[in-house]
Amino acid sequence: MKRLEIVPPALAEAAAAREYYAAIRPELAAEFAAELSRALHWVQSHPLTWAPIGRRARRRLLNHFPYAVIYRIEPDCIRVLALMHQRQRPGYWRGR
DSSP: OOEEEEOHHHHHHHHHHHHHHHHHOHHHHHHHHHHHHHHHHHHHHOTTSSEEETTTEEEEEOSSSSEEEEEEEOSSEEEEEEEEETTSSTTGGGGO
């Protein structure tokens, strides 16, 4: 299994999303964090399963939340480029 590398902007997006859900209800933030953790585990263990977007990236949708993990399979790792909100600024992450 390749190691997972999460770029700093994706970490910031995850933190912002968790804070948003915590402001609504703390339990919702915990559910979001658990779902993100599951999604990252699946990306790491089955990277070719999820839909390609663009030439080199892939997208793994989160269950119950309007986010997608955008990642690229590199020779030495799986690089998470973004935790993209599916209804805001699609494609903003392409420069990463």
